[in-house]
Amino acid sequence: MGEFDLIRRYFTRPDHTAHGVAVGIGDDCAALVPTPGHHWLISSDMLVEGRHFLPTVDPAALGHKALAVNLSDLAACGATPRGFTLALALPRVDEAWLAGFSQGLFALADAHACPLVGGDTTQGPLNICITVFGEAPAGQMLRRNGAKPGDEIWVSGRLGDARLALEAFRGRVSSAGLDVLRPAMERPTPRVALGQALRGIATSSIDISDGLAGDLGHILAASGVGACLDLPALPRSPQLAAQPRAAQIECLLAGGDDYELVFTASPGHALPDVGLPLYRIGVIEPEPGLRVRDEAGQLLPTSWRSFDHFKS
Amino acid sequence: MGEFDLIRRYFTRPDHTAHGVAVGIGDDCAALVPTPGHHWLISSDMLVEGRHFLPTVDPAALGHKALAVNLSDLAACGATPRGFTLALALPRVDEAWLAGFSQGLFALADAHACPLVGGDTTQGPLNICITVFGEAPAGQMLRRNGAKPGDEIWVSGRLGDARLALEAFRGRVSSAGLDVLRPAMERPTPRVALGQALRGIATSSIDISDGLAGDLGHILAASGVGACLDLPALPRSPQLAAQPRAAQIECLLAGGDDYELVFTASPGHALPDVGLPLYRIGVIEPEPGLRVRDEAGQLLPTSWRSFDHFKS
Known part of the structure; x- marks a missing residue:
């Protein structure tokens, strides 16, 4: 199968000229219509x-995740998704893989009305x-730079x-x-819905891709502030709560993905209800750095760093 | 050097919040201000x-070319560049390579007032x-789909x-x-300047990345027409003109890049002068397919196909 057949079969859909898409796949550029x-x-x-x-990952899960991590960046900024491009290097044309990957990708894209509008395919390491x-x-x-001393720190879902x-798995x-x-x-x-609902409410926001400590650290650095987190307030599943304490701390503070x-x-500000639990996990302080208080009110001695693709 | 240091050193510049860039590198998203x-x-x-x-390619040349091929797509559509993102997988941090690559990249970006607004770096095959x-x-x-029988076919520069x-080199x-x-x-x-100047003049346009025959073929398919090219009219350098005839034909019609x-x-339409020679190389015809007439007015027997990343 050639490059153009591959795009036609797996990545071109009847709806690719969706709402707000003036030109979809098939020209040198896609054209989207911005909202005034x-x-x-x-x-x-x-x-x-x-x-x-x-x-060994399930290709449908990979298709989902590849788009999810990008939509998560839009969510962190309070954006409404409008579309995406996909550039894909494949070692070979594996039709079963492509069918699974595109199914997972488009299921999530459809859920967010975020059409694939263009991209590129080539041969190479995946x-x-x-x-x-x-x-x-x-x-x-x-943005990351608006946190002020006294602001409350919130997190969605579970860490x-x-x-x-x-x-x-390892x-x-x-x-x-x-x-x-x-x-x-x-x-x-x-x-995505939470991010949009936080427009005009959140003073700063980021998504947790590299771990809470590291990503909150980006907010602290950009805002020129520090923070104190309340360890017992960090939301965790029953499965994580059943792990040894050191493992819990590592997963909660430095767990990526x-x-x-x-x-x-601002303290006491009413937060939106988008059907997702939100947890108050700490407070912004003037003093730089990230501190974590344990169940007894004592500061944890450890410092954490985020996952770094060139260091770990 | 870590990921964030690498971005700071080689890919963050004082001007990254340029005209029309509300938020540049350093947040979860960049924000650009669309023109109404x-x-x-x-x-x-x-x-x-x-x-x-x-x-073995010179990294500065590679930085130039990586952006050039993208700007060429904008040019084909008559667009004014506004910005770009760069995602880069590197086997290792090679500072000499990064310095050269970013120099070549930014020299071309600056020439087109097209700032780097975001991206990603990770470890992996280049x-x-x-x-x-x-x-x-x-x-x-x-677009590709507006060519009509009787339209003249033009090409810029040399093929x-x-x-x-x-x-x-091989x-x-x-x-x-x-x-x-x-x-x-x-x-x-x-x-880029030619593309913008062709707005309202060209009935169809594409850039030649895979070879004239293949790329013009996309116009013909999208427009539902055919074409006849005039082989002696195809513009070529003295160096190419000195090659054997078969090599000339191959390079002119199927040469990529x-x-x-x-x-x-439309025939006789005045064309813009952007300081670049333009050559009338053929005419659009109702009959599908691409025909090429040689110096004697005879049709060439061969057919050409474009470079396909999964076939050649």
């Missing part, structure tokens, strides 16, 4: 085999690069399950009863 | 080592994915030099005197 008074928000992520996923586009009213994009599932913890956590690792849910949102808001 | 009444044009290309370039954004007034994007330089033709052609292969010039524009316009 909005800014155009853009994020790009590259996923590499052996680094971000294993060769590499998936998605660039996603969204919109937010001018001046209402959620650490993706990391715990990975550790079980055999470093017992996998008994942990199969239920695999979707957290393989099919994360981007918090959560794709929850961590954000700050 | 314009559509947002997008193209994405992925370059893989061993497929699109050799490991892979460069650029997604570029531009604008055109609503309804004025140049086949990049292919001839590649063949010389040792398949003598490299004597061909060093002068290397820039055509390594540092192609995207025809030219990045010239081929476009159609």
